[in-house]
Amino acid sequence: MLTADEARSRYWKKTILWVVGLLIIWFAASLGCGVLWVDQLDQFMLPGTGIKLGFWFAQQGSILVFLCLLAAFVFIMNRLDQELSEAIEDTRKEGK
Amino acid sequence: MSVDFWTYLLVGLSFALYIGIALWSRAGSTKEFYVAGGGVPPVANGMATAADWMSAASFISMAGIIAFAGRDGSRFLMGWTGGYVLLALLLAPYLRRFGKYTVPDFIGDRYYSKFARVVAIFCAIFVSFTYVAGQMRGVGLVFGRYLGVSVEWGVVIGMCIVFFYAVLGGMKGITYTQVAQFCVLIFAYMVPAIFLSIMMTGNMVPQFGLGGDAIVDGVATGQSVLSRLDGLSEELGFAKYTDGTLSTIDLFCITLALMAGTAGLPHVIVRFYTVKKVADARKSAFWALLFIAILYTAAPAVAVFARTNLLDTIPGKHYSETPEWFKNWEDTGLxxxxxxxxxxxxxxxxxxxxxxxxxxxxxxxxxxxxxxxxxxxxxxxxxxxxxxxxxxxxDRDIMVLANPEIGGLPNWVIGLIAAGGLAAALSTAAGLLLVISSSVSHDLLKKTYMPDISEKGELKAARIAAGVAVCVAGYFGINPPGFVASVVALAFGLAASSFFPAIILGIFWKRTTSQGAIAGMVTGIAFTTAYIIYFKFMGGTKDQLWFGISPEGIGSLGMVLNFIVTTTVTLMTPAPPAAIQELVQRVRVPRTSYDDYNPDDDQPIAH
Incomplete structure (x- = not known):
């Protein structure tokens, strides 16, 4: 059984891990695919369209990835909040 | 019915709507004035944030900039949306949990220092004024072009409208007007985009039209619009549209500076104080980006369509054979x-x-x-x-403004563009004016120099400050100082190199000390300002640029410098007081997890 402080510090550690993970994708999709590796990616086409892949990431793809990241973040954080409040509930019952 | 009739009708109707909303949502307390009472639903806040963010520049100029810059224009698309990821993941939820009203509030309390607070107030006011002058100018131009009023009178009319709902309604009035303004502006942007997309690619969704095959004079060519545009461009001696000309490092730095700057802009951050709880702050960041993305993913398509249209119809034509719109816009000097x-x-x-x-x-x-x-x-x-x-x-602005005429669209669409451009400019101007007024009345008076001021007095001061700010912004709109365009780079650079690192370290590193943060902010601001002033105003030449980074991108280096200086100085100074460390701890995890949780704490702290 976790103490309240342990539950909170676990919550924070998990938050940081998720944020770092999401930021890596953020970087790769925008500054990576849209800027650093754009010329390499431009050798390919976005399947089914006439857009070069690097160009697409730079002008539309990165924005779509950002949206998915924020949706994921909302979902993940709500679950972490839920987990924490259950753990805290447990410690309060224990206390009684 | 004539273009003028439709323009007057649509602009008049939209203005009546904004004023109606302002009357309905008057602010009665400082809490309502600063943060709309803190109970705005996430979807509404998302829309308001989107309208707040998308200025006259996004609506009128961005597609044109991309049309002329090709792939290099991506820096604005990525920079002005990617910032929302940083904002949502690193700043918004924590600032919302912290409560209070403004960004200088957080800096001042977290770094237990009046000086830090004043530095933050200075940055907030400077950044906002830079921005708002451009918006008022945009309002004046739209009036001038569509309604036959002079730019000066256009600015004055715009001032009156903004004055009315910003001063009366505060954040509450602004929020609900911005929701209406978002609807107007997105509708106005998408209608011509959809028409153009059908005309040029046969695809009803402009976002997908970007990857479609070109249709020329109603005949499918089987060639994609982009490769056709590449060909047209090269024929006339322009760089290929899908190739960039900026160096990778410059593009990288500019994009990063725009992202971090976006996340650090006070009028965007403050919007996240207006929702009920932290989970809502996260949700509204998602909604905001979704609403922004509708316009931002359509803009590159509009850019391609408009550019193709231009290259198809104008070069090599005899002047007497040019279409009607060419002469119309020649008269406006665009x-x-x-x-x-x-x-x-x-x-x-x-x-x-x-x-x-x-x-x-x-x-x-x-x-x-x-x-x-x-x-x-x-x-x-x-x-x-x-x-x-x-x-x-x-002029690049013609790419959006003349679109309906180039595409041969009905007159009401032209009127719609005018209403949309005004909605974009007014909503952004109002958001910025509110930051200026709350910086003066709340941060400068209440929190720094006149702590005994009553709530009524503070509200009055906020309204007077908003009124004065409207007039100053209007003055700059009518007599634009030549440096406005150049200092926009400074606004983003300053936001990136001052607020952004200070807030992030303040949340994610308990050890950060007051001395560290102040040293970092001052270094970041001084470095960024000096670089921009040297290259923009003192005749710095291209080969003097550091690593080839242009002034627009230098905020990135300023930000890195700020992080380094803050860290070094922090490690050399004693750790902050226990109370501050406890404050940071409390900002990190949900308040409900503490036994002393009180639901009232979820509201922005009242006086």
């Missing part, structure tokens, strides 16, 4: 032509074919069309003519 070789044919050429600027500066006509017209009826210019072979001047 497009102009000098017949250098006197053949009556419009030559439009890029750098590779001896192109360049057709003449020096913006068009300056010798007289009206009747008084001074050339051999084939064109307007005569007084500008100094350049030596290259290009004869055509095109």
């Amino acid at each position: 497009i102009a032509w000098v017949d250098k070789n006197e053949d009556g044919v419009i030559q439009y050429l890029g750098k590779d074919k001896d192109g360049g600027a057709a003449f020096v500066g913006k068009p300056d006509y010798a007289g009206t069309r009747k008084e001074a017209s050339g051999a084939v009826g064109q307007r005569i210019l007084k500008n100094d003519i350049t030596a290259n072979a290009n004869e055509l001047y095109i």
Whole structure:
């Protein structure tokens, strides 16, 4: 059984891990695919369209990835909040 | 029915709507004035944030900038959306949990220092003024072009409208007007985009039209619009549309500076104080980005369609054969032509074919069309003519403004563009004015110099500050100082190199000390400002640039410097007081997890 402080510090550690993970994708999709590796990616086409892949990431793809990241973040954080409040509930019952 | 009729009708209706909303949502307390009472639903806040964020520049200029810059224009698309990821993941939820009203509030409390607070107030006011002057100018221009009012009167009318709902309604009035303004502006942007997309690619969704195959004169070509545009561009001596010309490091730094700057702009951050709880702050960041993305993913398509249209219809044509819109917009000075070789044919050429600027500066006509017209009826210019072979001047803004006419769309669509441009400019201006007014009344008076001021007095001060700010912004809108365009880079650079690192370290590193943060902010601001001033105003040359980073991107380096200096100084100074460390701890995890949780704490702290 976790103490309240342990539950909170676990919550924070998990938050940081998720944020770092999401930021890596953020970087790769925008500054990576849209800027650093754009010329390499431009050798390919976005399947089914006439857009070069690097160009697409730079002008539309990165924005779509950002949206998915924020949706994921909302979902993940709500679950972490839920987990924490259950753990805290447990410690309060224990206390009684 | 005429264009004028539709323009007056649509602009008039939208203004009536904004004023109606303002009357309905008057602010009665400072809490309502600063953060709309803290109970705005996430979807509404998302829409308001989107309208707040998308300025006259996003609505009128962005597609045009991309149309001329090709792939290099991506820096604005990524920079102005990617910032929301940083904002949502690193700043918004924590600032919302912290409560209070403004960004300087957080800096001042977290770094337990009056000086830090004043630095933050200075940055917030500077950044907001830089921005708001441009918005008022945008309002004036839209009035001037569509309603036949002079720019000066256009600015004055815009001032009155903003004054009315910002001063009366505060954040509450602004929020609900912005929701309406978002609907107006997105509708106005998408209607012509959809028409154009059907016309050029047969695809109803402009976002998908970007990857579609080109249709020319109603016949499918089987060639994608992009490769067709690449070909057209190269033929005329322009760089391929899908190739960039900026160096990778410069593009990287500019994009990063725009992202971090976006996340650090006070008028965007403050929007996340207006929702009920932390989970709502996360949700509204998602909604905001979704609403912004509708316009931002359509803009590159609009850019391609407009550019293709232009290259298809104008270069190589005899002046007498140009379409009606060419002459209409020639009269506004957004497009102009000098017949250098006197053949009556419009030559439009890029750098590779001896192109360049057709003449020096913006068009300056010798007289009206009747008084001074050339051999084939064109307007005569007084500008100094350049030596290259290009004869055509095109203002980038024409790409969005003239779209309905270029596409042959009905008159009501033209009126819609005017209403949309005004909605974009007014909503952003109002958000910025609120930041200025709360910085003065809340941060400067209540929190720094007059702590005893009553709530009523503070509200009054906030309204007076908003009123004064409207007038100053209006003055700059009518008499734009030449440096406005240059200092926008400074606004983003300052936000990136001052607020952004200070807030992030303040949340994610408990050890960060007051001395560290102040040293970091001052270094970041000084470095960024000095670099920009040197290259923009003191004649710094291109080969003096550090690593080839242009002034627009230097905020990235300033930000890195800020992080380094803050960290170093922090490690050399004693750890912050236990109370501050506890404050940071409390900002990190949900308040409900503490036994002393009190639901009232979820509200922004009242006085």
